[in-house]
Amino acid sequence: MAPRIMICGDIVWAHNEVKELFDGLAEVVRMDSPDRADFLANLESGGRYEGTIAIYRHNSSADRIGIFDREIIEALALSVKWIAHNGAGYDQIDVIACKEKGITVSNTPGAVDDATATTGLYLMISAFRQFARAERNLRAGAWKSGLSSSLTHDLTGKTLAILGLGGIGLRLAELARAFPMRIIYHSRRRNEHAPEWAEYFPVEKLDEFLGATDVLSVHVPLRKDTEGFVGEEMIRKLKKGAIIVNTARGKVIDEAAMIRALEDGHLGAIGLDVYPDEPAVNPRLLEFPQATLLPHMGTETQDSQRKMEVRALTNIKDYLTVGKGKDVVPELQAKL
Template identity: 65%
Template sequence: MVPRILIVGELVWAQEDCQKLLGDIAEVITYESSDRDTFVKELEPGGKYEGIVGIYRDNTSAQNIGIFDKELVNVLPSSLKWIAHNGAGYDQIDVLACKARGIFVSNTPGAVDDASATTALYLLISTMRNYSIAERSLREGKWKPAVAPISHDLEGRTLAILGLGGIGMRLAQLAHAFPMRIIYHSRHKNLNAPEWCEYFEDVEEMLAQADVLSVHVPLREETVGLVGEEWIRKLPKGAIIINTARGKIIDEEAMIRALEDGHLASIGLDVYPNEPEVNPRLLEFPYITLLPHMGTENQDSQRKMEVRALTNLRDFLTTGRGWDIVTEMKDL
């Protein structure tokens, strides 16, 4: 019997790739469920998704059926063995619930590195040079705002990277070209990092030397609010925070307080705790730069992500195991 693969979400750029990767080895079907209850019913024995062994999933599906929380994971058919998530972050999937049922989860590391890092670089440049308020001033017919006294060149400044994985490393390479001093903290020293990346085992010691802190850690239970009041206040007065990871990693209230009292000069955000909602208090600060989660919003990266997720399904079907198993699954 030909294995069945269910596409949950949208394949926008890699439809031909899907046929090349899976067309000869699987029956590929696309979910058409308009809501969560319908989706659950169609997963049942005798339903249109009966017998699926793999799922391709992207975050657009949450608009119709919600996230893959424990409730949904527990009603997935027993035939399902692999969920190939399209995205580096996978906080919309309860991976521990999947692990308990023997369902592997993969993500798409590497495919997002360039796009996410260049987004962080844009936020870094914009906040240091106050380009966001300058553009808005021009569009309002006011020419230049008075930003020169509080703007800075990047050359010679210190960029602290929290989490030197693929995205953090790519940002380090880009920022080093200015040149900036690059320092970082991760759970473990990155053995592949160049010598100009200075590792700090003590995160607070690193923060004390940072002009800019850029956040690149995954969202897990232990990283919610990781960058809180204490760490923010360890940064020198006038520092900047950049976040392209996940909004809940930073204590938003503590960050806003630091903006209000001037401890932080600016912030550059692409992510927020309750997307798509944005805290209206953030809009009161004219010098900060805000983006609507645009990190991977370009067709080149989107296609790479789709292809990588599909490739994980292909490898699972042909070898029994994909390459990009998420950290929590390594011992399955």
């Protein structure tokens, strides 16, 4: 009997790849539960999903069954050994519960770098130049009302501070370098792949890092210990008039502290693609004309979506054929 893999959520672009990867290798079962209760019931012996050993997971599945929290992880059959998440961020999966149950979780780093970095670049340019506000004016027939060159800046010569220099942050650094901008970064450790022109600031120089910042681009993964990481103290240490761009996760920033800094002018502008309680957006953010706001568009390109789907599915194929896939999330790498 062929091993079973479950497709939990959307496959939009890689239908042919599903056939190519798994024909003759595994039985592909679609998660068709209308709600969480049905999903949990069919994980049990005799249910539609019995015998599943690996799961492809897309965030769209949360619309019907919710996130992969401890309840779902504990309900998974002991046969399940791999969850291949489609996405770089995997905060919708309880990886600690997975670790306790012996389930490996992979994500799709690299596949999202270009699309998310160009989203960050747009947000940064718009925040510096107030382009989103200008477009809203034009559409409303207000032309340049309220706009002034005193509110805008060139990017050339400004300092881009990257908080978390992973694949996305590094790609943004490469794009921004073309203006050129000074590129500085802070991570838990120096990135060995960083070019020599990207200046590393360790934790003992964090205040210096923040004080030099014209735009802070946030690329910190969301975990319990990073909720509110960019908080009041960090924001107030930024140069007055600095910009914050966030394409990571909304909860990494203390939203109330960011709003206070916009209100009193300490922050000059913001560019956000992510929010703490998506799809809800704090209505206070809509009151700031200097805010460029997108509805989590970071990876919404055909190219990146296909790459993400194929990369997640390939991790499952590698597990089935060689015993382990790539892209294991950092919390679980130590056990491999």
